[in-house]
Amino acid sequence: MKPIILYYSRTGHTEKLAQLIASDMHGEIIRITPEKEYRGSSRRILSRVMRDRMRKKHRRSVTPVPDLREFDPVFVGFPVWMKDMPDFVADFLSRCDFRGKTVIPFVTFWISGARGPLKTLERVCGGAKIEKPFEDGTFRGMDYRKWRHAVRMMIWNM
Template sequence: MKTKIITLIALLIAGGLNMYAQDKKILVAYFSWSGNTQYVAEQIAKQTGGTLFRIEPVKPYPTEYTPCTEVAKKEKEDNARPAIKNKVEDWDSYDTVFIGCPVWWWTAPMIINTFTESYDFKGKTVIPFCTYASTYRDETLAKIVELTPDAKHLKGFGAVSRNTDGITEWLKEIKVIK
């Protein structure tokens, strides 16, 4: 009898931890160059039960830092829209979309513009997140909000590199997990 009660309590607790994800279908869309943003996206997906979607450019960015920054700067100066290799399957089924990226040239990389312009965000909840070295977290989170004006928005999260300290507390604060 005691074992049955403990099992029942464990099942109730496990079921209640992620109530939001059970009621809402979550997409965790991210662009990552160095792997930092991917790591944070994976942590978000793991805790929310969300589906990961990697935003990949048709033409990959240079793998070396300086050449990559030069390409990113030129894209920003040209207001470019780098083509994306893949599409989100069953877009309309998602209620909540996390959008994440690194900070490039004081803001979101231009491929985030391409992504947000490719889908209808009306009726969706967008939650921005980013990775950064030292500054421009708030500007980058605000840019993602600006790019999705038809969505409802929840407070974003910024991680220094791969540091995900505080991520669980943030997800609880915005009521995405219990």
């Protein structure tokens, strides 16, 4: 089966990684688009996201849900926002059918790491096996080539 890459990126960090993975794994690529794009300074976006979280306002994605039947594994990439995944990414993922799929996350951030978002990922990707997360922080990260090798070995054995 063919790999697919589902990702969101605002400033390009996750997008670069998504494009690299798509080219290395020969996969299709789909950007997860929020109902309203996040424009302006990081500070402005941070206050918008904080306000939404406080009011428990869950933003949605406008990306049509793809038919995943012919795809496996499914790479899922996003930036960490306030120690979690962006709400509209969770909304989009929760509407995909991941039953029987292997989901390989790639998560970008400054420093906080991917632990919180990976918990959310498990919750929203019901029926998927989460494997080999790649974490890429501005101040700490994993070795991409080593990870790519491990993922390729895993795909060959699938």
